[in-house]
Amino acid sequence: MKVYNTLSKRKEEFTPLEEGKVKMYVCGPTVYNLIHIGNARPMIVFDTVRRYLEHRGYQVDYVSNFTDVDDKIIAKAMEEGVDAEVISQRYMQECKKDMEAMNVKPATVHPLATQEIDGMIEMIQTLADKGFAYAAADGTVYFRVKKFPEYGKLSHKNLDDLQSGFRSLQVSGAGQKEDPLDFVLWKPKKEGEPSWPSPWCDGRPGWHIECSVMAKKYLGDEIDIHAGGEDLIFPHHENEIAQSECCNGKTFSRYWMHNAFLNIDNRKMSKSLGNFFTVREVGEEYDLQTLRFFMLSAHYRSPLNFSRDLMTAAKNGLERIRTAAEHLRRVKDQGVGGPLTQEEEKLLEQAGEFPGKFEEAMEDDFNTADAIAAVFELVKFSNTHAKEDSAKAFGEKLYETLEALTDILGLQLEVKEEMLDQEIEDLIAKRQAARKAKDFQKADQIRDELLKKGILLEDTREGVKWKRV
Ligand code: AMP
Ligand code: ZN
Numbered sequence: 001m002k003v004y005n006t007l008s009k010r011k012e013e014f015t016p017l018e019e020g021k022v023k024m025y026v027c028g029p030t031v032y033n034l035i036h037i038g039n040a041r042p043m044i045v046f047d048t049v050r051r052y053l054e055h056r057g058y059q060v061d062y063v064s065n066f067t068d069v070d071d072k073i074i075a076k077a078m079e080e081g082v083d084a085e086v087i088s089q090r091y092m093q094e095c096k097k098d099m100e101a102m103n104v105k106p107a108t109v110h111p112l113a114t115q116e117i118d119g120m121i122e123m124i125q126t127l128a129d130k131g132f133a134y135a136a137a138d139g140t141v142y143f144r145v146k147k148f149p150e151y152g153k154l155s156h157k158n159l160d161d162l163q164s165g166f167r168s169l170q171v172s173g174a175g176q177k178e179d180p181l182d183f184v185l186w187k188p189k190k191e192g193e194p195s196w197p198s199p200w201c202d203g204r205p206g207w208h209i210e211c212s213v214m215a216k217k218y219l220g221d222e223i224d225i226h227a228g229g230e231d232l233i234f235p236h237h238e239n240e241i242a243q244s245e246c247c248n249g250k251t252f253s254r255y256w257m258h259n260a261f262l263n264i265d266n267r268k269m270s271k272s273l274g275n276f277f278t279v280r281e282v283g284e285e286y287d288l289q290t291l292r293f294f295m296l297s298a299h300y301r302s303p304l305n306f307s308r309d310l311m312t313a314a315k316n317g318l319e320r321i322r323t324a325a326e327h328l329r330r331v332k333d334q335g336v337g338g339p340l341t342q343e344e345e346k347l348l349e350q351a352g353e354f355p356g357k358f359e360e361a362m363e364d365d366f367n368t369a370d371a372i373a374a375v376f377e378l379v380k381f382s383n384t385h386a387k388e389d390s391a392k393a394f395g396e397k398l399y400e401t402l403e404a405l406t407d408i409l410g411l412q413l414e415v416k417e418e419m420l421d422q423e424i425e426d427l428i429a430k431r432q433a434a435r436k437a438k439d440f441q442k443a444d445q446i447r448d449e450l451l452k453k454g455i456l457l458e459d460t461r462e463g464v465k466w467k468r469v
Contacts, residue, residue, distance in 0.1 A: 001056070003225075004301060004365045006233060006256040007154055011365050016224045017254065022053050022060045023219040025253070027211055027228035027236070028110070030067040031091035032076045034278040035098055037291065037306060038229075038262045038269050044292050045259045045300040045366075046227050047104040048410055052362050055408050063218045064107040065211060066092050068114050069204055074193050084194050085114075098279040101288040103410045111214045113205070117196045119213040120205045123247050124185045124198075132246040133185055136176035139201025141186040146179055148242045154256060155234035183239055185209050208239035215252075216244065226253035230260055259300045265307050277306070286311060289412055293318045296368040296409055317372075318411065324379040325402055325413040331386045331395025344394045347385050351398060354378040358405050368409065375405050424455055428464050431457075 002011040016022050026046045029039050053060050068088035077084040092112075099106070124141055127133035132148065135141045145151050145159075152159055162181055184206040189195030195202045215223055221244070226237065237256065244252040261268070264275040282291055294314035298304045340348070354374050361370030382398045406413055427446055434442040447457050456469045 001363045002365050003255050003257065005254075006258050009156070012255070014255065016058070017222055020058060022058045022225065023223040024050065024053075024060055024062050024225040024227065025211070025215045025219060025223055026062070026064040026107075026226075027232055028064040028066050029095060030070045030072060031088045031095060032070065032072040033091060034280050035091075035095050036269065037277050037279055037282055040098070040102060040279050040291065041262045041295055041300075041304065042227065042229050042259050043099060043104045044102060044295045044410070045368075046257070048296060048368060048408070049225075049227070049257070049366055050105065051408050051410055052366065060108075061219055062105075062107045063109050063111065063214065065111050065113065065214050066095070067207065067210065068092065068112045069194055070207065078192065088112075088114075094280075098283070098288075101283060102279070102292050103289065103412060105410075109218045111218060113210040113214075114194070116210065116213050116217065117205065119217055120209050121186075121196075121198050123209060123213050123216070123243065124200075124205075126247045127185065127243065130246065132242075134178065135200045138176065139186075139188045139203060140176060140184060141200050142177055142182040143185055143239065143242060144178065145181040145183065145242065148246055150245070151181075151242055152238065154241055155238050157234060157238075183208065183235065185243070208236055209243055211236070212240050212243040212247070212252075215240075216248065221248040221250045221252075223253045225255045225257055227257040228259075230258040233258055257300075260303045262295075262304045262306055264305070266305055269306075282311075286315060287318075287415070290315045290318055292409075293372075293411060296411075297372060299365075299367055299369050301365075317376075321375060321379055321402070321406065321411070322413055322415070324382050325399065325406075328382055328386055328395045328399040328402065331388070331390050332392055332399055333395075335388070335390050335392040335395050337392055340391050340393055344391055348394065348397055351378065351381055351401065354381070355401060355405060358408075362408070371405075371409065375402070375409075378402055378405070424450065424466055428457065428466065432464065 001014040003014045004011045024046075026042060029035055035043075050060050050062050066088070069084065073084050073087050077087045080087070096106070124133055127143065128135070128141070132144055133141055134144060152162065159181070186198060186200055186203055186205055186209075188201045188203040193204065195204055215226070226240070228237065233256075241252050263269060264277070267273060267275060269276055279288065279291070282288070290311060291314075294306075294311055295304065297314060297317070354377055357374035357377065358371045361367040361374060364370075378398070378401060382402065386395050386398055403413055427450055431443045431446040434440075434446065450457060450466070451469075454468055455466050458465045458467070
């Protein structure tokens, strides 16, 4: 399997540190607002990478953080006159809902920056002890970039160029730094901001240190894949490498993967241009599976343009796959019983080439565009060869193949029926009545039926509670 590595700027053969296991860290969003469709791109892309790795039999430890302390969160909290935690908790929950709607699997761990402050202080202390960090008079702690000769290896930037760039740009706080390149590890608190005690001053961590610490805690000093959007290459990921490698004395991540940006109508998405969409807004107009399909229709390293026309094309494409799936389900249920005909056996053998093509595309740096093309070939094949009078087993086999491939892409073949709250309440009342009548079989049946539709019941002292899962 080939993976493009930003470190070497080449596709490399993928070999994990430990056979059969992949340790993967994906930088998550800052939770100060509903996520926008640009944020959705890394979520969908790297969830698909994870799904493919799992399909290949790897056990994937997937860690993705929520940045829950940050200037933007604090500004929003002040605007609303609430604590920063209220804002971050609210948008984290909303983000999880969007992820679920896009069929992005929850990470193995979703750590929160504010819960990992001790680890951050510890790492900063180690860096200071080793001479890689120093505190300025006001308690700000900086990383001493020049002390790490490999700085710039990910972004392929040269220290001299960086230096001259910085010189022409008067950076705030530069007066306290030994060198303009040095970056913040810990900063003193300002009035009204969340803060934690530390050996240097009451304050809060810089953004970069949080990912180095969470990756170390949940995955170890060395990881296989570190990923995020391409805007993170510099300075965020470059700084993560500096912190982790200087602290741990080991290569931090073997492979660095970055998705290209999502633009809108060929322009950078921005609030001021008025071309900014949240996932929630797109979800009001389209099934979010359509958004997922749209994202995967391009290679993750190519810039992707979001437009109504392209979303319509994605909607039609997904519908074509779902219509074929529906047809196959019908053949599977209503086709002819008994064994396959010789002709059908031959056809199934032929259909075996589609998963092969799909995998070939995914093995080539996760080329989902070509993988989708293989799915369409299977769709065309099914539409041509699966008939009302085909064997049930023929429909079943083709359906299974289609389902297996679309599942790797995280695309659902069946449209999830949204149950209305009232329908749920009615079924719960029926279940209660069945229990009262000691008809436990019926009660269990209703509970299972609800679970199939994604509704989990909990019997509590205050009565039956339910939630969507
Ligand atoms: P942020 O909340 O800004 O830290 O972003 C969270 C993730 O979304 C990061 O991996 C970013 O690189 C990514 N991201 C932000 N905007 C876009 C965009 N327009 N297209 C693709 N990825 C983006
Ligand atoms: Zn990060």
